[in-house]
Amino acid sequence: MSEYIVRAENLVKTYTTGPEVLEVLRGVRLKMRAGEFLAVTGVSGSGKSTLLHLLGLLDEWDSGTIYFDDQDVSALSAAQRDQLRNQEIGFVFQFYHLLPELTVLENTLLPTMVANSTFSWLGNRAKLRKQAMEILAQLGLADRAKHRPAQLSGGEQQRTAIARALVNKPRLLLADEPTGNLDLGTGGRILDLLEDLNANNKQTIIMVTHDPDTAGRAHRQLHLDRGRIHTSSS
């Protein structure tokens, strides 16, 4: 087992819109040990979400390397990357991104349906549902399991997204502004939850935020500025 769960070397990411080339990341370095709780800060538009998407294998980059368990992910096949996204990484989006036609429970179970064939899913359905319900209960959503996203508050939707990210027990949790759209109290409870996951389950977490107080709850902070990482505190 490697020292680092995830490592980024010289990550460069540009967006080309017509004649304009926007260099968002200009050589980002980052190392994450298992069990760490890291906050990435920076002003709006500094590329925090972009970085997190690259670490979550949701987008392509121009140059540099991302290692997962010392494995260069660009050397992996598409199927292996899909597998990694499904099994090892949980992603919480800034804007929740739930499937509107599915209930809270079904949204939570989606990664398990990706992991299993119909045959094995039906075989394990009771167990998988029980696990999902436990996570939902832990997040205070037990009585919302049958609701649709449209019937939920923002905080409840965010917690559903976290439940979905956790359901396959990934080793790495990536959370993009998990409290960004929430009031102080609700956001605070979500932060408590992440801290709790990190402390009790040894969950490795990378959290993006622009709020210094929120960032202060993490073990370590990285500051993103003009496309580069600046370590700010530990």
Place this chain on the structure above:
Amino acid sequence: MPRHYEFFLICRYLRKKRLAIFSIVAVALSVAMLIVVTSVMGGFVRQYRQACHGFYGDIIVRADSLMGFPYYEDLIAQAEQLPDVKVATPVIKQFSLLRIDQPGFKLFVRVVSVLGIEPNGYSKITNFKQSLWKQSLLPGPPTLDLPEGFADDPKYRDSGACIVGVEVPYNRQPDGSYKRYPQLYDSPVILTILPLKRTGMIDTDVRVSHPFLLIDDSETSIFSELPPVYIRFDIAQNMSRMYAYRDIDGNEEPAKTSQVQIRVRDGADVERVRRQLQDIWQKIITVKGDPETVMVFETWDEQEGIAPLINQLEHDRALLTILFVIMGVVSIFLIFCIFFVIVTEKIPDIGIIKSVGASSAGVGRIFLAYAGAIGLLGAILGLAMGWPFVVHINAIHDWIAHTFGWRIYDPNVLVFPYIPNEVDWFAAVIIIASALVGSLIGSMIPAIRAALMKPIKALRYE
């Protein structure tokens, strides 16, 4: 290996999407329409072929002249020796005038086509007996003899018996039936035939008008320009001067007929029998001397007056099929549009599904299978609509005619009393398969587009 989310999401999308229902109905309507049109048009062609075929042998050997041809007895005897030939029978075909002079038919004169037949052989080859009004249910072969009571009556000593095509004395009712006058049967009529001399000129020295007793009528659903009147072969031969004789110069004239009709065994190769008949004819004329008659060896559907109508019907059907194929292509394009909208609307979903590890193939499969399900459900629904429509098409047609006064199908134009109401299953299977393939093709491009989308691009899609 498909994963559970594919199956789960297909079901969920099918259940939730109004667009899915519209697509299913669009496919169903196209399928139903195609099934109805091909079945009905195909049914007309088949009915017409059957009706025609029931009235001719499989092969007709004839002289290409009203003069007829000789040696037909040899031809028949040798043809019947062929293993593939069931029956061969001579038929004399002549133009004639029929005169009826009865109450209700005062000096009623028509041009008809006289058919001199041997009732026994002829009814083995054709549905002649089944077409008769009075004799069809009697046992045994039909007869063209005078009925009992007339045969011994000196008044009818010179008379033959004749059976007229039902359309000779009667007009067709709007519903396709005929109203018969019972007093017409067993009443005297006159047939006038102009016999030809050896030179092909009319023989004015012999009697041309002959008394007959009208004993029955024959109802078929084939249309001929000249309605038929059936008389006995030997009588027709005498009347048209086709019997054997020796002229004043001592020349022997052999007996002649207009045609010989041949019925082959079921499943026999008609073309082969045709060639064998041509060989037989060649041998006969090498032995007996070539009369230099132009001979025609044709199959029943090559005959003058039949081939054009069948071709017309088949052409109509082909034309309609092409029109409906175009409509099918339009339906596929509509399905493409609908799927394009469905996929576009689902792009954020695609981003989410991919972000939790779904593969491109899996996402593509969701949309393809979704389209396949829509195609299949649409085709089944289309069959469920088209099938009963075809089966009950006559009742539906009557109802429309009755309620709105539109009689779309006029039995007087085509001679069948009913619209064909059997589903053409061969065509139906092809149509259903095309609907499925069409749905898949229509959704292929959107599905591929969905599959290839990068998760983040999909999530940020506006």
